[in-house]
Amino acid sequence: MAAAMKSTVEWQQGMVFNATSGTGHQVQLDGDKAVGASPMELVLAAAGGCSSVDVVSILEKARQQVTGCRCDVEGERADAVPAVFTKIHLHFVITGHDVAEKHVERAVQLSAEKYCSVAKMLEAAVEITHSYSIEQAD
Structure with missing residues (x-):
């Protein structure tokens, strides 16, 4: 069950x-x-939160020295009622010491394609895109 x-x-x-x-x-x-x-703001937060948990978990398992992860989430809504999301973009900003781009790319991809249950549920009706940047920690 x-x-x-x-x-x-x-x-x-x-x-x-x-x-x-x-x-x-x-x-x-x-x-x-x-x-x-608002409830719709929380939907965006849930997508960003779920994906961020995946990304940090995957990067830690890959032994990357991550010191920060921020997910900036933007959603576009339909003009008509109900004003559902039509597009959601998640941009991850990963901070750390010598974090390898290949690991970040893989973590974001795995979250999007396999692990994030919130995004997987939403993608049936919403176009979801992802991007990332890496910043060196002080």
Whole structure:
């Protein structure tokens, strides 16, 4: 049987909701974006977070001296309702000591093609692209 996941989303006031994951972690959502991220912003964050976990994990297994990983995520939305994402681009900025480009390229590719369940789920309806840059750590 497939592993089940749960989340509870509870209305606070206005367009503010509190989401509690099945593991007990909380995040605030706000349809007006005044006190929390919107649900669509969290979709982008989830894609970037899921992919970043993969990339860092793969680079560490390859014994790369990574000191930082940032994923800048941009999404384009449809003009019509529902304003779904039509394109999402993930750009990874990897910082470290003598990090090999071939390992970063491989890590980003493996995340995109095999491991990131959020991106794999979204790619059925969204064009997802990836890029990366490497910065030498101080």
